[in-house]
Amino acid sequence: MFARHLPGGRRYGVVAGTGRVLDELQHFRFGEEELTFLREHNVVDEPTLAFLGDYRFSGSLYGYREGDLYFPASPIMVVEGTFAEAVLLETMILSILNHDCAIASAASRMTNAAGGRPIIEMGSRRTHERAAVAAARAAYIAGFSSTSNLMAGREFGVPTAGTAAHAFTLLHDSERDAFQAQIASLGESTTLLVDTYDVAEAVRTAVELAGPKLGAVRIDSGDLAAAAQEVREQLDALGAFNTRILVTSDLDEYAIAALAAAPVDGYGVGTSLVTGSGVPTAALVYKLVARETASGKLEAVAKRSVGKPSRGGRKQAFRLLDDQGRFETEVVTTSGVAPEGGLPLLHELVVDGEIVGAEPLIAARDRHRETVALLPQDALHLGRGYAAIPTEFA
């Protein structure tokens, strides 16, 4: 499994979804309902139904670790098994990784653009209801601080956070009543939404009601840089020096970067995160590259389709570092021989049907932060460009 290119002129891709693949693999069975459908619609014949009824992946899976980076042709996952067993996993693995890698790759750019400022993932309502949960997970791997998706909290342990809604303010007889109700329920450390009517008036009311220890205010419209500047001055004048300013409103990595100089303490990102900020799918493909011959030897195979050829042979991958310890080259080899000093990138995930590569989500998040730090500096430019390091075939 690999990407021929990094869509959208991205400099690097982020591996995400590996943990979800392992979760799904545990439950990847064909039950009575599935078999009945396949039988009644003549999709497959009786021997195949029998095979599916007993299906359990007994092969092996190797993969780049979740949170690691990838580049064009990086073999981020290798599936070994009988053709019948391995081909059934194709769509499941591609779906999960194409989605989650796309989201994480966009999220990583946003995290970089935000510097140390936290980002809340808030995009659930802009994507499919289950994709939303996976997107929150992928964003967390790539450095987002939290998500408004409570299911992602429950299923994956992603920290959850939220602010308030315009509807909550509109429901009340006045903005003052709404703020009072929220503070009474959640305390002075809450985040009040201040742009339903007039921002300056809302900020005044907010500090009057919550006091100078008000946790934060959220601005969701207008020129965010100018608005944040005005609100900061107003908060400081009111003595609310520690009240944070959170901004939202169709932010993407470019808008976040443009707010670097504004007195903003955190971001909420929705649409652009869950849609991969222009790259909603990662262009990963799953290709047969070797088969066992009648004599038991592994033979490289490759298609020759015009413009979309594949490269035969079972791959290994290594990353070479320069003398400053930064990434220099991605080496993909079919020889099995490791280049000197190369970091091995493929790790055991499943061995003979047994899952051995599961890890806590936080490990992927930590790995991502540590790995991004080793990229050449220009890899973090947001403009379109080429892969941050070249891929060489040995």
Add this chain to the structure above:
Amino acid sequence: MFARHLPGGRRYGVVAGTGRVLDELQHFRFGEEELTFLREHNVVDEPTLAFLGDYRFSGSLYGYREGDLYFPASPIMVVEGTFAEAVLLETMILSILNHDCAIASAASRMTNAAGGRPIIEMGSRRTHERAAVAAARAAYIAGFSSTSNLMAGREFGVPTAGTAAHAFTLLHDSERDAFQAQIASLGESTTLLVDTYDVAEAVRTAVELAGPKLGAVRIDSGDLAAAAQEVREQLDALGAFNTRILVTSDLDEYAIAALAAAPVDGYGVGTSLVTGSGVPTAALVYKLVARETASGKLEAVAKRSVGKPSRGGRKQAFRLLDDQGRFETEVVTTSGVAPEGGLPLLHELVVDGEIVGAEPLIAARDRHRETVALLPQDALHLGRGYAAIPTEFA
């Protein structure tokens, strides 16, 4: 619920997901696991947990019918209920409709571009594994003929279809062996994939093995118009006059339109369908527009956020036709008075908690075909533009 604009310069939007909203609503409950998570993480307090434990939507839902069209400000769904009951549905409804409407709106353009030629939906592996099932359903509403997603067949009754994979050919000792195995299993009416090595040789082998009644061949690479022309001539020369040509390879509505003059019998569309062909989310928002006051009267409310104001008041919507019977104007009114000759667009979906608007998927598909036929002709242009008909507020 409405869209302020149609993203991507689209001329019309397609309502899809309504049936899925009704399905989800039936199961929209908070179970022990959810409540335990909320309690342990202090997300809500005990009275709220008690409320959630008993939650059941007892309000009403009105909506544009699935498969119908929408334009900027069309109130495609109206939710009436207590604030607490209605606000809990916000993310579920937005997620489903933002996703499904985006996919159906893209699919409708592809169906139009294809003329009468059938399109197979093949995008499952390019999107989240559950979004894939919903995408296949939305594409079917908007005129696709079938899907390669078997789960969409099982869950929603979408017709399923498929061809063969390059991996299947590569697995065999020769392309000839692969074709022979496929024909032996699926018969001469099968679709053979002919671009793994050399197209002309593959077509020759295919007809030699299957005979002139070979069902179809699929071309997945190269200049598809030129390749289809060559393959058509070759098939005809071999006497396989009725063997169809199916083309795939990153097709979108523009590529489909460009193939109109080529001897192509059908298309397979993947990535661009499941990603909404550049518009992966429909920009639908869910806004509080009226609240009951202490005196029991319904009062319009609206936020005044800079650049994103909302329009208060409970909406009705009607479509006016010109004297040729084509759509002329979308009328949105808060007066409750229907304009003369206006087709009412909002229909009962849920009344006092009871689902009354469920319908078979084929009804949405039929409605979409009939409704698109009533658009002004220029609405089917693929270029960026304005909404096909204006929205007027009465």
